[in-house]
Amino acid sequence: MEYEPVIGLEVHVEINSRSKVFCACLNNFHSPPNSNVCPVCLGMPGVLPVLNVAMVDASMAVGLALNCTISRWSKMDRKHYFYPDLAKSYQISQYDLPLCHDGYLDIEVDGASKRVGITRAHMEEDTARNTHTIGGGISGVDFNRCGVPLLEIVTEPDIFSADEAFAYLTALKQILEYLNVSDCNMEEGSLRAEPNISVRPKGSTTLGVKTEVKNVASFSGVRKAIEFEIKRQVKALDSGEAVVQETRGWDADRGITVSQRVKESAHDYRYFPDPDLMPVVVDDAWEERIRQSLPELPQARKRRFREDLDLSEYDAGVVGMTKDLADYFDAAVVAGAPAKQAANWITGEILATLAERKSDITACKMKPEALASMIGLIGDGTISGTIAKELLPDLIESGGDPKAIVEERGLVQISDSAELEELAQAIIRDHPGPAQEFRDGNKKAIGFLVGQAMKATKGKGNPKLINQILTDALSQE
Amino acid sequence: MAKITLEDVDYVAGLAHLTLNPETREAMARDLGSILEYIDQLERLDTSGVEPMMHVLDVTNVYREDTVGESLSQEDAFKNAPKTDGEYFLVPKILDGE
Ligand SMILES: [Zn+2]
Numbered sequence: 001m002e003y004e005p006v007i008g009l010e011v012h013v014e015i016n017s018r019s020k021v022f023c024a025c026l027n028n029f030h031s032p033p034n035s036n037v038c039p040v041c042l043g044m045p046g047v048l049p050v051l052n053v054a055m056v057d058a059s060m061a062v063g064l065a066l067n068c069t070i071s072r073w074s075k076m077d078r079k080h081y082f083y084p085d086l087a088k089s090y091q092i093s094q095y096d097l098p099l100c101h102d103g104y105l106d107i108e109v110d111g112a113s114k115r116v117g118i119t120r121a122h123m124e125e126d127t128a129r130n131t132h133t134i135g136g137g138i139s140g141v142d143f144n145r146c147g148v149p150l151l152e153i154v155t156e157p158d159i160f161s162a163d164e165a166f167a168y169l170t171a172l173k174q175i176l177e178y179l180n181v182s183d184c185n186m187e188e189g190s191l192r193a194e195p196n197i198s199v200r201p202k203g204s205t206t207l208g209v210k211t212e213v214k215n216v217a218s219f220s221g222v223r224k225a226i227e228f229e230i231k232r233q234v235k236a237l238d239s240g241e242a243v244v245q246e247t248r249g250w251d252a253d254r255g256i257t258v259s260q261r262v263k264e265s266a267h268d269y270r271y272f273p274d275p276d277l278m279p280v281v282v283d284d285a286w287e288e289r290i291r292q293s294l295p296e297l298p299q300a301r302k303r304r305f306r307e308d309l310d311l312s313e314y315d316a317g318v319v320g321m322t323k324d325l326a327d328y329f330d331a332a333v334v335a336g337a338p339a340k341q342a343a344n345w346i347t348g349e350i351l352a353t354l355a356e357r358k359s360d361i362t363a364c365k366m367k368p369e370a371l372a373s374m375i376g377l378i379g380d381g382t383i384s385g386t387i388a389k390e391l392l393p394d395l396i397e398s399g400g401d402p403k404a405i406v407e408e409r410g411l412v413q414i415s416d417s418a419e420l421e422e423l424a425q426a427i428i429r430d431h432p433g434p435a436q437e438f439r440d441g442n443k444k445a446i447g448f449l450v451g452q453a454m455k456a457t458k459g460k461g462n463p464k465l466i467n468q469i470l471t472d473a474l475s476q477e
Numbered sequence: 478m479a480k481i482t483l484e485d486v487d488y489v490a491g492l493a494h495l496t497l498n499p500e501t502r503e504a505m506a507r508d509l510g511s512i513l514e515y516i517d518q519l520e521r522l523d524t525s526g527v528e529p530m531m532h533v534l535d536v537t538n539v540y541r542e543d544t545v546g547e548s549l550s551q552e553d554a555f556k557n558a559p560k561t562d563g564e565y566f567l568v569p570k571i572l573d574g575e
Pocket of ligand 1 (some may be wrong): 147
């Protein structure tokens with residue numbers, strides 16, 4: 001039988017507020033264990049948690065960016081379970097009245113647009129982190145993470161392949177980064193994705209039994225885990241076995257999912273409204289204030305780059321990849337750089353140089369204005385593109401004004417015809433072979449000769465002029 | 478009529494990590510049963526024109542600003558800990574995933 005997979009995604013995002021969600025402890029992944037803790041996040045009896053308003057703002061921003069309806073009235077609930085990562089034996093979360101609901105995110109898969117429904121996005125607290133490396137039958141618990149604001153974003157079962165799941169996660173992460181609400185660092189756990197997967201006979205409209213996969217540490221891991229689960233479930237159904245509704249852990253080393261035996265009753269969370277926390281009531285003014293504060297979002301920005309600035313689909317995608325990069329590009333254009341040329345430099349030499357240093361645009365010392373100025377110097381013939389390329393690593397590393405550096409290092413392009421004519425004669429003399437080829441009609445041979453001339457001038461020769469002079473010299477003979 | 482069986486009591490007690498002796502178990506079944514009966518009575522009221530009460534308090538929008546305050550010293554944090562190595566709270570090894 002032919003099957004089709006149906007996939008939903010739950011994504012947990014740690015919000016990067018300065019302090020935790022219900023107490024004033026520092027929200028920082030890198031602090032020594034159990035140094036950002038207080039009676040509230042340690043779950044001591046008698047304490048009073050108070051909601052961090054920055055969490056509501058950030059959650060609303062994400063909700064609006066995902067086209068959600070923002071609840072006029074929502075509340076915090078207690079979700080009960082026993083686990084060492086949760087000292088008070090309940091997690092503060094939102095149950096039946098989440099802050100954001102009924103949204104969508106449009107994604108692109110293989111050039112086609114597709115809409116993924118967002119069921120809800122709700123506020124909760126992260127739990128403590130357990131470490132199992134201590135040995136001796138002992139686990140260690142670090143409460144620094146307990147009480148870190150966490151937003152859970154749940155999709156409808158609208159995703160039908162591992163590639164679509166990957167595209168959704170990529171687009172979601174891009175939005176979260178644009179909003180600057182999270183570090184989105186999967187290795188550090190500030191972004192966690194849990195797919196739930198079922199398969200059903202192709203064409204069927206009812207859902208099959210689903211499994212939920214946890215412990216996936218990267219988007220490519222999510223893709224692999226989904227692919228594995230689809231194969232595993234199809235195989236089970238084909239051989240007459242049932243798929244069991246369960247949580248499975250992703251074993252990245254072995255590339256398989258493994259059943260995590262959890263008692264069924266462990267999922268009976270006995271939610272009830274948390275009497276410690278007051279309902280969140282959002283009026284139009286509050287929602288509007290957050291809406292106004294939203295930056296131009298990735299899709300809109302990419303569209304503007306394509307339509308208004310005439311960038312190619314590819315360039316618009318690369319330049320708009322991160323907000324920092326898109327801001328850099330925009331600033332260069334504002335500073336006078338022609339958009340296409342700015343995009344070429346960014347997607348080409350600049351990103352390549354940064355990638356070599358395992359760095360990104362935030363570490364680029366060359367200001368966008370300097371890029372514009374450098375492109376200007378090429379445009380007015382002051383320097384050649386070759387010289388610009390040579391200058392670039394230094395500019396990226398140390399910054400500075402390209403014009404001043406060009407003058408200081410004597411890199412101004414040689415556009416003196418007499419000097420270049422003399423050089424052309426020498427090049428022809430030294431390379432009789434290619435010169436003869438050109439005379440014999442192989443026009444491409446001029447490239448080699450121009451290259452030699454550029455080499456001789458250490459890149460300072462005006463390549464256009466050299467080409468002209470060499471062509472004239474060889475044709476006149 | 479709501480009826481609470483002993484199995485229901487065991488299930489709920491299990492969820493709450495409570496161990497009940499036989500008498501308490503019976504008493505719980507009775508008490509929980511009568512509480513639910515009372516709820517049943519309430520349900521007979523016509524509440525079609527009444528807005529549901531979602532929260533016990535009539536206060537909304539209580540927040541703290543996003544400022545960092547003081548946390549406990551590690552020494553204080555571990556004061557009540559049954560077991561610690563000075564860095565972590567130590568608990569019997571956790572076997573399940575999460
Ligand atoms: Zn705290």
